[in-house]
Amino acid sequence: MTFESHEYDVIVVGAGGAGLRAAIEASRQGAKTAIICKSLLGKAHTVMAEGGAAAALGNADDRDGWKVHFKDTMKGGKYLNNWRMAQIHAQESADRIRELEQWGAVFDRTPKGLINQRNFGGHTYPRLAHVGDSTGLEIIRTLQEKGIHSGVDIFMEYTVSHLLQNDDGTCTGCVAYNRVDGAMHAFSSKSVILATGGITRCWSVCSGSWEYTGDGHALALNAGAELIDMEFVQFHPTGMVWPPSVRGILVTEGVRGEGGVLKNSEGVRFMFDNVPDMFKGDHAESEEESNEWVRQVVAGEIATVRRPPELLTRDVVAKAINKEVAEGRGSTHGGAYLDIASQRSPEEIISKLPSMHHQFKELAGVDITKEPMEVGPTAHYVMGGVRVDAETQESTVAGLFAAGEVASGLHGANRLGGNSLSDLIVFGKRAGEFAAKRATEVEQPQLDNADIDAAIAANLAPLAREGGENPGKVYDELRDMMQEKVGIIRKEAELESALEDLKEFATRVGKTNPGSSMIYNSGWHQVMDLTNMVEISTACALAALTRTESRGGHTREDHPEPDNGMWSHTTNVIRKIDGDIVINQEELIQPPAELEELLDRVKKED
């Protein structure tokens, strides 16, 4: 099979916020840079982000600063975060946001004319720079516009299928195919940055796009890199639940940030009764206090009372909704009621949450200025991913970097809302910078044709199959299985059975029949995605089985409490050895004394 060859200093796989920011930086440092992405430019998952990007600018409340942001991020992550990443993120995100403004982003303003900031779960002060409820669109469009004027080559609608490595394991490039015409391409590159986003398509109720099939996670795993924290999956508490065809589509946390309240079928605001010990005393304890906070915030005053319990971290709110439904107090279609209509005027709702208003009106026939929304948990974000060096974002494989959702460490066991968009620009920049630096230090890799041929043969194999299942069927069943057995509440027997099922899925994927066309063949593309989904679902189920406690985005019915012992300072590390996925545990490195002082953690170990 013929292929086209290319040579670059830096290849960035992915054109979301992380990939674009990385490419801009690499190019700025003088590296010959290309981006490869599965969709058209500007359509990556980042475009869907709604609420905002967290950065301690201190524009809306000058008590804020990096130290408070660091503390909040660590607390939200239940102290399993990589402390150094949390520190860098808190320190650098404000500058990255200011830079976006100079590149054309038009954020909402404070009365003084500066970038405005909104409240979000787990953030002590209003901290999210935002544009209504379409912040992701603003960020991706800004970066895209900067990127196309930065001398970066862009290969859009290409899928990277394999990483290439030399004998000592160093990453030397990748193989990709053009989704439009099926042509194969080999890229030699001194550095490769994975910025492929997440894995949430592995669940049938999810907020993600078709791209979220864990490609980067799987590419790294197969190259011998380490993945960490794969058990931690964020189920966002508020996805749409009705009608069935929109189940899972996100309802931004901004609704609660703007004063929206959660009620059960009895009209009770159940979050008051669901405050975990570690957050006791941080939130309003009565409806009066809570309403006063909303009043102050809406009036643009500095809040002097505590925030509503609806703004607890996502893991807490998701589990509370789950409990209400399980105990028979759910909404008509099995969720909770999210009510902003009783809290804010129709004009305010339309101006602050325009896309939510539109989304419910068009897709569910609900007017959110008059009626409550029905919401329930949806698979939203993966905290786990490629283990990287905090400063450089290099993985445990030389020459292979990772940034954005595909990388891991910053968020620990649970990510705070808004900390992803800032993650993308802080660590995207760093990845670009250090990947470019590496490119000045190493020679252009010579690729081995045998490796390229093997990759191409694997890519083409499905097209030659006769008979076999429609890949779409296997895809639907895999997602249903993960939803049922590796969902928000997990238990040992189900996780074990999921691991068994996944072996069967792997066999079925190998027999699917996507037809034979190479021209924009959706079925063929899906077979490739499915292979990654099975690998990454396995990594997730295995990590979930191993962690015998409940913490952040991992809840075990058979181990419902957080463990104050070993698991409170232990990380699950996953790697592939001789084709098998293996897991082991490592002691987490603790922050130095001067940072430990900033944390308000309750005593760690009994």
Next chain:
Amino acid sequence: MTDVKMQIFRGEEGEGEMVEYTIGLDEGMVLLDCVHRIQHEQEAELSCRWNCKAGKCGSCSAEINGKARLMCMTRMSDIIEETPEDEVITVRPMKTFPHIKDLVTDVSWNYEMAKAVVPLKGPEETDWVFSQFEAERAQEFRTCIECFICQDTCHVLREYRKFDEFGGPRTMVRLANFEMHPMDQEDRIPEVKDEFGIGYCNINKCCTDVCPAGINITDNAIIPLKERVVDRYYDPIKMIWRTITGRKLRT
């Protein structure tokens, strides 16, 4: 579950035919759900683009019953109601752009246009100060999801094929965004007139009517840009003002 029939264009590079499918319908389904159902149950190879399934990414544009719209925001209940009883629902790719396969077209020209527009040029210092009111003038244009439905609909491109002379409504929206950005220092009027050929637009508002982001393309982007072109090239007082001060006179 009731069944619905629809015809979808199948083929490559413009050659092909309308193929009829019967799909089982559940409550609340949108047209994109039907396409997915066909892919998963009948025709794995059927090609379409999509990403967000929530009207935010602008990937899933197609011509449904002859009108360009987002497949993910088109409810089947509305389409069934709109289709006359003796007719079948039709789904075709956007006609203005070169066809690739089934519902997928080559929209790369739009990306070339994006690259041709000079990016924002603001002051060096950070922490820009401007009001929410000023922000909103530019923000309207920044809600564009690049679905290219306006481009598909504009007759200057669709019928007259003026791809070399005219940037189309999406490009006008981008130019208006920068032109009305409170901090932009670039002079854009010459490119609005010459490179992107605003004169080709006859302000019949077809683009505004179809924009899924609700951008008032004609009234808020194109007409103000046209006025600035007129002021610049055909208004003697402002021409003198500019020669003396070297500055744009904002209107």
